[in-house]
Amino acid sequence: MRNAGLGSWPHRRARMAPKREAFTYDDVSTTYGELAVRTTRLAWRLRELGVRDGDRVAYLGPNHPSFAETMFATHQLGAIFVPLNSRLTPAEVGYQLADCGAHVLIHAPSHVTDHPRAVSLDSYEDWLAGGSDDFLDVPVDISAPALILYTSGTTGRPKGAVLTHANLLWNTFNLMIGIDLSTDDVALVAAPLFHVAALAQTLLPTFIKGGHCVITPRWDAEVCLDLVEKHGVTLMFGVATMFADVVASPRWPDASLSSLRVLLCGGAAVPDALIRAYQDRGLVFCQGYGLTETAPGATFLEAADSVARAGSAGTPVFFGDLRLSDTGEIEVQGPNVTPGYWNDPAATSAAFTADGWFRTGDLGRLLDGNLHVLDRLKDMFISGGENVYPAEVENALASHPDVAEVAVVGVPDERWGEVGRAFVRPRDGAAVDVASLRSFLSPRLARYKIPRYFEVVSSLPRTGSGKVLKPALRRLPL
Incomplete structure (x- = not known):
């Protein structure tokens, strides 16, 4: 042949x-x-x-x-x-x-x-x-x-x-x-x-x-x-x-x-x-x-x-x-x-x-x-065998009209290995709730990419150069 x-x-x-x-x-x-x-x-x-x-x-x-x-x-x-x-x-x-x-x-x-x-x-x-x-x-x-x-x-x-x-x-x-x-x-x-x-x-x-x-x-x-x-x-x-x-x-x-x-x-x-x-x-x-x-x-x-x-x-x-x-x-x-x-x-x-x-x-x-295998240089985490890249989830959340800033990390989960946890800072004068965020993401992302946990915060921890300190977010108790 x-x-x-x-x-x-x-x-x-x-x-x-x-x-x-x-x-x-x-x-x-x-x-x-x-x-x-x-x-x-x-x-x-x-x-x-x-x-x-x-x-x-x-x-x-x-x-x-x-x-x-x-x-x-x-x-x-x-x-x-x-x-x-x-x-x-x-x-x-x-x-x-x-x-x-x-x-x-x-x-x-x-x-x-x-x-x-x-x-x-x-x-x-x-x-x-x-x-x-x-x-x-x-x-x-x-x-x-x-x-x-x-x-x-x-x-x-x-x-x-x-x-x-x-x-x-x-x-x-x-x-x-x-x-x-x-x-x-x-x-x-x-x-x-x-x-x-x-x-x-x-x-x-x-x-x-x-x-x-x-x-x-x-x-x-x-x-x-x-x-x-x-x-x-x-x-x-x-x-x-x-x-x-x-x-x-x-x-x-x-x-x-x-x-x-x-x-x-x-x-x-x-x-x-x-x-x-x-x-x-x-x-x-x-x-x-x-x-x-x-x-x-x-x-x-x-x-x-x-x-x-x-x-x-x-x-x-x-x-x-x-x-x-x-x-x-x-x-x-x-x-x-x-x-x-x-x-x-x-x-x-x-x-x-x-x-x-x-x-x-x-x-x-x-x-x-x-x-x-010790850890990832990248922020990607694995949920139920599926690779989840926080940047993709963050991009989707950031397009919400009331969201000013967001950071997503993977956190341990007994069933799925890891799931997403999103830290969301609303725009000034705006209010966001978890249900609305989930509803917003539903047509935009596969279910396994949608964070299990959402935290509404007033600020995100940063390095001296202004980058979000994701290790600090991962250490926060649920």
Whole structure:
């Protein structure tokens, strides 16, 4: 095949094991052979809409097999796939669609859009059926862009991190080295696929090995326990909040978990008590550290070290390197690292050191070669596995007519890991209340970005140069 990218994967898999189950969703299974046909038909339909090499195809909706079909079909054409966060507001989605210049949008019917070339999943099956079965073998080099994944920026505007086919392939190799995937593995895909971790740490590695992905549209601990038992799930990725939900289930003490072989956890630090809860059931957490820009794995703590080094993010992945700057910032280099940000040369330049290492913005230390993540140089905090950048929230709040100034910090939360706390100074003579602020933010920001706590203050603490002292705000008692 002339296509060396991800677009050829369904056909490469189908010629090896056409009758093996690829995906199961809502008790309906799709084999690798069927999937190869479906992605090709979809590629032809996208081509009829004018999609060509380098064009962008966006997807908006919860987890569904059509997500993967759209991705593979897009890559079959040499185009770039743009998965959008289905939790975002229409205004946020609109900005990202405009920024990437999406030629086509495929979306769930729950998301209303005025995109000129939008295809709703309501009509997806009939539309798909009209495509040709002839494989479109467009030449695609693995160095070509494959994904644009939007990450909220410290300037308040999301940036589109570009990942190439090679980035994703090398990450797949790193993951397979770390956990010894097999063709018999059954992966539960319950974390959102629009995040790189669920896509690149579960679906793609399982797919390339010819395993079986059980896809569920949203996270639900009870559904998770049902699916683990029903399908004999062996592999699962989640953030700490998801694993905590399972432990909190009344079914936890007697749940059938014997099939689970690998539990991958990322997105935020994992509390020791949560690690012990799974270890007491004979289950092992494989933790890691990474970012969207590293596709995402930068370090990995293998199963053999998971007890002795609990709390560590592990060692650098096999094909990758890590170092600490003089200030303790974690810097990463390797074939899994992004080439940069979409149409943003300034952000791309700022993200790399003079000798080509990616600046993560996180502080860490190395103990016996294992990374311990200490803090963030940036103000970003993680709430339920979702990155929240205070600058974006502050920009939204500052547009309120009665708000003069605002500062947002992350504070600890037992369920979500961290949540937002906003300190708001009203304009002179104006009065603001929490309900009005929440109502104002609701159409502008995804729910997870809206602060849990609001404090109306007369002033904000500042440094001698006039900058807001956020460390002082974080130390204030709730």
